[in-house]
C-alpha cells in the first residue's frame with residue numbers, strides 16, 4: 001500500500017514538476033536520468049595529467065604538482081574532484097545552492113561516484129565529512145549542499161557520513177571578494193572540531209566546489225589537531241586556474 005501511494009505520489013509530482021536536466025534545464029526523456037543526452041556528451045570531466053595533490057588538470061610539461069599546490073600549504077593528502085567548473089556546472093551548482101534545487105545533489109553524487117568512486121573506495125575513508133555551513137546560513141538555505149552530496153555519495157559507496165564532528169563557528173564573508181591572504185585569515189578560526197580527540201584516522205571531506213583550497217586546508221588543520229591522521233577531499237567541481 002505504501003509503495004503504491006509512493007508510486008502514485010511520484011507520478012503526480014512528475015506531472016506537476018516533470019524531471020528536468022540538472023545542467024541545461026530541458027525536460028528529460030524516459031530513458032534519461034539526471035541529465036539529458038545532449039549534456040552527457042561534452043561533460044567537463046577532470047582528465048590526466050592532473051595535479052597529484054589537488055587533482056586539478058595541469059599541462060603536460062608541468063611538474064607533478066600544480067602551481068597553486070607548490071605555492072600554498074596543503075596539509076591534506078590528496079583530492080579527487082570530478083568535473084572542471086564550466087558554465088553549465090556553475091549554473092547548476094548555483095541553482096542547487098541558492099534556488100532550492102536540492103535534488104541536484106543526487107546527480108552530483110552520482111557523477112562523483114561515476115568518475116571517482118574507484119579512487120574513493122581504494123582510500124576507504126572511515127567517514128565522509130561535509131564542509132559545514134554556519135547555522136545562520138543553514139537556516140536561510142534550509143540545507144547544507146555539501147551534506148546533501150555527502151549523504152548521497154555515502155549511500156552509493158557505503159561509507160558513513162559524519163556531519164556532526166566538524167562545525168563552522170564563524171559566519172565568514174564571501175570568499176570571492178577576498179585575496180589569498182585575506183581568504184586564509186577569514187577562514188582561520190571559522191571551523192572547529194566538536195571533540196578534542198576525534199575517533200577517525202582517515203576521512204574524506206566533501207564539498208561542492210574546490211577553488212583556492214583554503215577551505216579544505218582550514219578544515220584539514222582542525223581535524224589534524226583533533227588527531228585525524230589522513231585527510232582527503234572530493235568535490236563535484238574544481239575551478240580552473242585559480
Ligand SMILES: [Zn+2]
Nearest residue numbers: 021024036039
Ligand atoms: Zn541537458
Ligand SMILES: [Zn+2]
Nearest residue numbers: 051054066069
Ligand atoms: Zn594542485
